[in-house]
Amino acid sequence: MKVVIFAGGYGTRLSEETGTLPKPLVEIGDMPMLWHIMKIYSAHGLNDFIICCGYKGHLIKKYFLDFFHRSNDLTLDLQNNTVEVRRVATEPWKVTLADTGLETMTGGRLKRVRDYIGDETFCLTYGDGVTDLNITDTIRYHKEQGKLATVTAVQQPGRFGALDLSPDKTRIKGFREKSMSDGHLINGGYFVCEPAVIDYVIDDTTVWEEEPLKGLVADDELAVYHYPGFWQNMDTLRDKHVLQKMWDSGKAPWKVWDRPDGAQAAVNG
Structure with missing residues (x-):
């Protein structure tokens, strides 16, 4: 199963x-936020990524082009122009880096990578949020619901758009601005x-977050997966400092790939 990550915004x-x-x-614990997100998915057996690049996308491409050499010890023989890898450590990732345009919006970025996605169920997220969400459970739930999309609903105070749910709390009725008090x-x-x-993208x-999600809601094709656990995005410098403090404590909640009991394998298909 592929994982699409929006990584083209200006931030x-x-x-x-x-x-x-x-x-x-932007780094948390000397590793880019993108690496943390990919490690979360990889802990559940999802290792095929499509990165939607835009703003300074060449730096994301450079990061992955240099990934192998950056991750290992090297001996360089400058006289003979040879490089010997002394410690082989890497990730089991296949990464497609797609230039989806500088000014393209999120829906447009998704439409531009349609050919890379293919005809199978895929995961989708942004390049700025981490969680200890059980990805395997969300995939299983999505398949049980039989809808075109499933969104993970989390609790977070602040400036984010709130979700209005159906009476049985399995569907989204609409979106509205969220206040600090609710x-x-x-x-x-x-x-x-x-x-x-992707057919909902013009x-x-x-x-x-606009026409496609609202269209899915109108067609009763957007299910919601409730998650009461840890979720934090990196929208501001304050958010970065919060995440860095968690990482420095040695108990970062989203570091699911390093748990003693391990993460579950992803649902096949």
Whole structure:
């Protein structure tokens, strides 16, 4: 199963870092946020990634082109122009790096990678949020619901759009602005989708969170997976500091790949 990651935005709320880097390359614990997200999926057996690049996308491409050499010890014989890898450590990842345009909106980015996705169920997320969500369970739930898409609903105070749920809490009725005082759930950004969701995207100007999600709601094709556990995005410098503090404590909740009991294998198909 493939994992699509939106990684092309400007990251303007994190301008202290994104003036020189795309937000997915901003580091937590000396590793890019993008690496953390991919490690979460990989812990559940998902290792085929499609990265939707845009702003400073060449730096994301360079990161992965240099990944093998960066991850290993090397001996360079400058006289003979040879390189010997002394310690082989890498990831089991296949990574497609797609230039989806500088000004393309999220929905447009998804449409541009349609050919890479193919005809199978895929996961979709943003390049700025981490969680200890059981990805395997979300995939299983999505298949049980039989809808075109499933969104993970999480609780988070602040400035995020809230989800209005159906009485039985298995469908989304609509979206609205969230206030600091309410306790409603928000879009946690971890989706499981069928390729047909891309039919809801009109063109490059389409925002995934607008016409496509609202269209799926109108057609009763958007299921919701409730997750009460850890979720945190990196939208501002304060968010980065919060995540860095968690990582420095040695108990980062999203570090599911390093748990003694391990993560479950992903659902096949």
